[in-house]
Amino acid sequence: MLAGGAWALLQPGRMSLSPPELAGGPLRIRDAETDRVFLITTQWTSWSEHRQATIRGSRSRHVTDLWIYDTAGRVAPRRLRLATADRAFQGSPSLLGAEASTIWILLPSGLVGISAREGQVTADTARLEAHNPQLRGILGVGAQSYRFDDHGLRLTTMDGREWRIDPGSLAAHPVNADNTRSPPHVTRPAWMAPGPGWLQGRGVSVGDRWFGLLNEQDAHQFRTRGPLGDMDHTRAGRHRLWAARREHLAASERRRDEDPVWTLLTRARYVDFTPLPESPEFQEAGLLRTVGEPSQMPLLLRNPDSVLVLHRDVLGHRQRLRLTRLSGPTGRAEWETALPISMVNAVMPAPEASPVTLDASTEMVLFGTETFAQTTDNARSGQRYWLVSLRPSTGHWRARDVTDDAMRIRAEQISGQSN
Template sequence: MRAVVRRAAALGVAVAALVLAACSGTRFEPPEVQGAPLMVAVDGKPLLLVLTKQEERRVSRTGGGRNNSSTERRDTLFHFDLRAYEPATATPLWRARLVTFNDPKAATAARSTRIVGSATSGALLGQEDDRVWLQIAESPLAVAARDGAVRVDAAAIEAANPELAGRLPSEARFYGFDRGLVVQAADARRWVLRGPALQAQPWVPGARPAPPAPLKANGMPKVVPTRPGGDVPVRMAVIDGRRIGLYAPNEAAAAANDPFGDRLAYPYSILDEGAASRRSFWTVQTAPVQRFDERYEHIRRLEPVAGSAVFLRGRFLKQLPGEDVLAASNPDGVFVWHSSRMDDAGRLSLTRLDTRLQPLWTAELPMSESGTANPVRYWLLDNRVVVMGQWRREIEHQVSRQPHLVSIALDDGALVAHNLALEPTDQRDPTKVPPRHAGASAAGD
């Protein structure tokens, strides 16, 4: 497959020259986001990079002269592009075509080329100084963070490191990132490539000191509840000096069942009813407990907040990185993520509340709730939250998944959104997109 990546650009040019001379039709599928978007810094300014894969289908016809005979040909191509955005305004800046997959034998007169690259994927790995490491299929690449120009490919890595010649892994899972490209070679040795010279150095995973195990008063280790995998919603916060929980009734009852203090010490262990949970605010009352030689705080009871708003799948906006709740100021308060509906037609929303837990504004985003394959991701930049996710919609019994980039002002909820699926298919001019306006997606809702 690496040989296909190395030849992809040349093959794409050859196919274009052959097909476009008599091209009768071209269709592009919506771009698919590959892996996690990456927020990088260029000249000290944030830049959001997104790796996408887009399928192109071409139908061409030749002939049709005096004998009225013609030949129809069908080609399928898969383009991998690196797209850059100004995150605060959700504005596309540039796009770089990195690789195109197609049938290596496409230059023949076959009526239908083989489909090559449909199962291929890619991922952004991380930023190292002025370049960004990524992988497409099993091939590593480094590109300029400024404009996406390819700086390093597999051939350059092998040329700079004879010990890696012929030993680069044939599976993407053997690549990683640690302030440079991490490679586990085919002989199982681990290397890291850092700096402009690309010199491979032996790599050892950094030691992560394990947190000290909590102990009981008698010196025995305390059993800590297992933390769920993935992003854990935060549903408890201190607001204006009060401990406030955001729970459905069954979740609140489970939180109040806290004889050993685990629900207070480890809030992630409280029952989570998921997408169908109708959550409102509760005052969390705590009290000390003396049990033999141990003394600890536990949740004594929860009291519903009168007149509390109800949020479907509500949870607090977090201060990233970490698990602390993001506090609002001028006026003080908090932010809550929630859903507009519990089914797959629901949209992600963000509401700001004051210290009396009264909503000040709500912004409904043109994207669906988090999913396992394509979770919603967000960043906090200069009093704005920048969000990337997919909007899943069913249109005429067909499911459409369109990636959206959204920027929300945290002071007043003003929203701008950009639909990546509406960018022009010609990567030479990605900024010519339909005009956007505040409060709506470029999809032309």
């Protein structure tokens, strides 16, 4: 048996990984059999060769990975290596969207299709050219050549023509006025919030009723000047859930003390402002919402009718997010839970759900970051990525540390890295 020191001298090398960087937004795909989240990360792998306790050489490579997560947590996450290079790529990889069971990804080297069910590469430049000789040599590689819309993938070749690709057969069809096919199902990546507060809305209208977060000062301004903008977290203050009634007006019904601009545009007046009696107070709060098409409204839950309030527990570097479900008509807290993140970057309801109203029995997925602030010389700073699967009916959740997954060195990764 070798002693520890002798074993160290015989080790051919060591591998280290830089923290991962997320490329674009995550994509959730749910069908009768599976419920998965797909996301792309990039990071550096460094390999150093050791001989006689000294470093004889080193090499770094930039890798791009597709991660496949089971939202129920029954299956371990899977990593698919998309690209490896000796230097950082020019341009960032992009997860364009899913069309039927094919996920379209744009890499700096070109377009790639991945099977959402098997996690295998089903399309690339070589395959597309083999199925479509008319595209040989004219497929673009930049973002300007590809876009993803309500009809799926749309590409522009170097000769200026536009095409649709059938995800099943890989056949290319020219885009024209008579070719407006409707794919079986199109899913886009979740919109990524660039900073805190973007996914926290002020209020939501339900019929002729309005519900939202206000304090006394906000309510006075709303009553006299019209609807307020989004929550302003640069100003200190606590808020609770209020209700108001919306009246439709004719132009001649506007009062002199009302602002003419918003009354003219909305033809509405908000009256009967009342704080809901059982609503708690929150700090740095907002109604959880999605942003982007087709809606930017806060999410609504049924049975009972309710909203989700995203708020902070404490201020400062130790702050974490909390989520509370408030139900009508009194604003009662059905549950409150502490989340393992300090910012929500993306909200992913079930893909087949209504843009606004959610089934409380169906899990929603949050993608967020946990930020570490450096408070001492020995404390680390940075951030970690998390996927949180949450059941709105109970507030129970499961979380997966994406950063920890990416930092694990497995045997299949090490193989071939020192060549």
